[in-house]
Amino acid sequence: MKSTVETLSPTRVRLAIEVPFVELEPSLKKAYREIGSQVQVPGFRRGKVPTAVIDQRVGRGTVLNEAVQEAIPENIMAAVREHDLKTLGRPEVEITEFNDGDSLNFTAEVDVRPEITIPDASSIEVTVDELQIDESEIDEQVKNLRERFATLKTVERAAAEGDYVQIDLNATVDGEDVPGGQASNISHEVGSKQLLPGLDEAVVGLAAGEDTTFTTQLVGGDFAGRDAEVAVTVRTVKEKELPELNDEFAQMASEFDTIEELRGDLRARVTQGKQVEQIYAARDKALAQLVEAADVPAPEGVVREEVASRKQAMIDQLERIGASMEEYLAAEEKTEEQIDAELTEAATEGVKVQLLLDTLADAEDVQVSDDEFGHEIVHRAQRAGMAPQQYYDQLVRSGAAAAVFGDVRRGKALAAVMEKITIKDSAGNGITLDALRAANEAEHNHDH
Numbered sequence: 001m002k003s004t005v006e007t008l009s010p011t012r013v014r015l016a017i018e019v020p021f022v023e024l025e026p027s028l029k030k031a032y033r034e035i036g037s038q039v040q041v042p043g044f045r046r047g048k049v050p051t052a053v054i055d056q057r058v059g060r061g062t063v064l065n066e067a068v069q070e071a072i073p074e075n076i077m078a079a080v081r082e083h084d085l086k087t088l089g090r091p092e093v094e095i096t097e098f099n100d101g102d103s104l105n106f107t108a109e110v111d112v113r114p115e116i117t118i119p120d121a122s123s124i125e126v127t128v129d130e131l132q133i134d135e136s137e138i139d140e141q142v143k144n145l146r147e148r149f150a151t152l153k154t155v156e157r158a159a160a161e162g163d164y165v166q167i168d169l170n171a172t173v174d175g176e177d178v179p180g181g182q183a184s185n186i187s188h189e190v191g192s193k194q195l196l197p198g199l200d201e202a203v204v205g206l207a208a209g210e211d212t213t214f215t216t217q218l219v220g221g222d223f224a225g226r227d228a229e230v231a232v233t234v235r236t237v238k239e240k241e242l243p244e245l246n247d248e249f250a251q252m253a254s255e256f257d258t259i260e261e262l263r264g265d266l267r268a269r270v271t272q273g274k275q276v277e278q279i280y281a282a283r284d285k286a287l288a289q290l291v292e293a294a295d296v297p298a299p300e301g302v303v304r305e306e307v308a309s310r311k312q313a314m315i316d317q318l319e320r321i322g323a324s325m326e327e328y329l330a331a332e333e334k335t336e337e338q339i340d341a342e343l344t345e346a347a348t349e350g351v352k353v354q355l356l357l358d359t360l361a362d363a364e365d366v367q368v369s370d371d372e373f374g375h376e377i378v379h380r381a382q383r384a385g386m387a388p389q390q391y392y393d394q395l396v397r398s399g400a401a402a403a404v405f406g407d408v409r410r411g412k413a414l415a416a417v418m419e420k421i422t423i424k425d426s427a428g429n430g431i432t433l434d435a436l437r438a439a440n441e442a443e444h445n446h447d448h
Contacts, residue, residue, distance in 0.1 A: 003079035010114040011299035015079050015091075019104040024071055031066035060100065068095070068104060076108050086113035089302045111299035116359045119293040121420035126285040128278045130425040133270055141266040142245065145253050152238040158207045159237045161191035165203055166235040169196075171218075171228045178228055179221060185235060196230060206234045275435030282423040282431065283414070287353050290417070294359075296352040306347040307340070314343075357410035366412045368405060375444075376408045 003017045035058055037047045044053065054063065072093055080087055091110035098104045152164055159165050165188055171181030191200050202214040211233040218228050243249045250262040318328055329336060360366075374388075381391035395401040423431040 001075050001078060003075075003082060005079075005083045005085070008109070010297045011088075011111055012301070013085065013110060013112050015076065015083075015108045015110070016096075017075050017079050017106055017108065019071060019075050021101055021103055024067055024104060027067040027071040028063065030070065031063045035063055035066065064098075064100060068098065071104065072106060072108075076110075079108075080110075085110075087111065088113055088299055089305050092301070109301075111301040113355060113358065114297050114299070116294050116296055116356060118356070118359055118363055119290060121286075121290070121417045122422075124286050124289050124293075124420075125422040125424065126282045126289065127424050127426060128281045128285070128431065130427045130429070131271070131274050131278060133267065133274065137270055138263055138267050141270065142263065145262075145266075146242045146245070146249070149249070149253055150240045150242050153241050155237055155239050156208070157237065158205045158210075159190050159203050159234060161200075161204060162240060163190045164188070164238045164240065165190060165206075166238075167203065168233045168235065169199075170231045171216075172231075173218075173223045173226050173228050178218065178223055181221075181228065181230075199230070199232065202230075202232055203234060206232075208234055208236050210234055272435050272439060275431075276439050278425070278431060279418075279423070279433060279436045282421070283418060286417065286421045287356070287414075288349075291349070291352045291356055294356055296356050298348045298351050298355075302351050303344065303347050306351055307343045310343050310347060311340075314339075354406075354410060357413045358406070360417065361409045361413035364413060364416055366409050366416070368408050368412065372412075373405060373408055376404060380404070 001017060001019050001023060003015055006014045006016070008014055032051050032054060033047075036049045036051075036054055039049060039054065039057055040046060041049050041053055041057060044050070049057075076091055076093075088111040091108040093106055093108050095104070095106045098106075155163075166185055167188055168184040169182065169186070171178040186195075188195055188199070188203075190203055193200060196216045198214045198216045202212050206212060211231060213229055213231045215227050216230055218224055218226055243252070245259060247258045250256050250259045254262050254265065256262045256265060314328075315325055318325060325336070329339065377392050377395075378388045381388040384391060386394075392401070395404060418433060425431060
């Protein structure tokens with residue numbers, strides 16, 4: 001095999017590859033074997049069909065084509081090794097010349113990792129918003145905690161918003177029962193809009209034992225889009241009683257003895273959450289600065305693949321909630337072109353960041369231990385709700401294990417960058433990574 005490489009752009013090359021016919025012989029033999037094992041010819045045992053008969057039956061061209069399809073990837077890999085290219089994404093192949101008995105000539109255009117000059121991370125300084133915590137945010141946390149410990153008490157009065165009612169429902173269309181439109185003794189929070197449109201308004205003012213009817217539009221089933229008459233009977237009315245805010249509540253709801261200590265702990269948690277957000281904001285700004293300073297080019301082919309996969313993920317997600325791309329575009333008041341442009345912009349930035357971090361990881365010779373890789377697999381498996389081994393096997397099958405390994409390595413390179421940059425808030429105070437370390441530590445302990 002002979003090959004030459006031509007640089008098309010800082011991120012794309014074209015390989016011109018010539019494979020002498022004699023080097024195609026092994027692929028050709030294999031193609032005859034595979035096709036021979038699939039064809040049935042009377043008088044010959046399967047797999048023992050002579051090549052001349054296969055040529056006659058299937059056509060020599062089909063066999064040659066099969067051999068070429070097998071030989072092309074192998075020869076591209078050999079040429080990539082020979083020229084020491086760091087390729088990205090899938091090559092685009094064009095056969096320029098090939099006749100039976102002659103050498104195979106083809107070109108392969110492929111994206112390559114650009115040469116990136118890495119700026120000094122310690123020269124990067126980013127400013128993030130100053131940390132501000134309002135007492136109302138702590139009040140909100142306390143309120144949520146009280147809600148969790150609320151009790152329901154039966155009351156002898158009409159239902160009001162915020163109450164819980166036990167109800168029976170019966171839906172009919174033109175006096176005919178709607179299939180699945182009957183339910184008895186279900187609990188419903190008045191005003192939560194969780195069940196049928198119009199129900200909350202109908203129930204307000206009804207006491208235990210009272211009933212009424214209201215009209216609602218059906219969304220599913222045989223009568224979709226039709227108006228249904230719904231009879232609702234209230235069985236019981238319960239009001240939510242929140243525990244009193246005192247030290248007893250603190251002891252019941254937390255490991256603290258006083259309400260002040262509980263508030264202090266909630267304040268610390270809110271603070272840490274906001275500090276971590278500050279660090280994430282700093283990370284995004286630092287990466288944007290580094291990408292700009294390094295003038296990282298984005299390989300078009302990789303961006304195209306990334307856009308296609310992001311768009312597919314979007315379509316899948318919409319399908320899971322029973323919506324289509326058309327409905328989404330209508331709801332967002334956007335055209336498909338606008339979505340494509342947004343995805344392209346996001347994918348371009350994402351690809352540039354990945355290239356920068358890969359270059360950094362190489363420069364710093366970042367290694368990933370089995371333990372670190374395993375930890376990431378456990379973490380992702382938990383998020384996917386799968387057993388780690390099962391998740392890992394699926395990754396290997398889909399060929400995505402290397403991508404996860406790359407993510408971990410880039411993560412380590414990014415952590416090294418974050419240690420070097422200077423982060424300040426808008427008031428000029430220096431910010432350290434302590435909050436992030438504490439959060440990661442807590443998460444790590446939670447995983448084990």
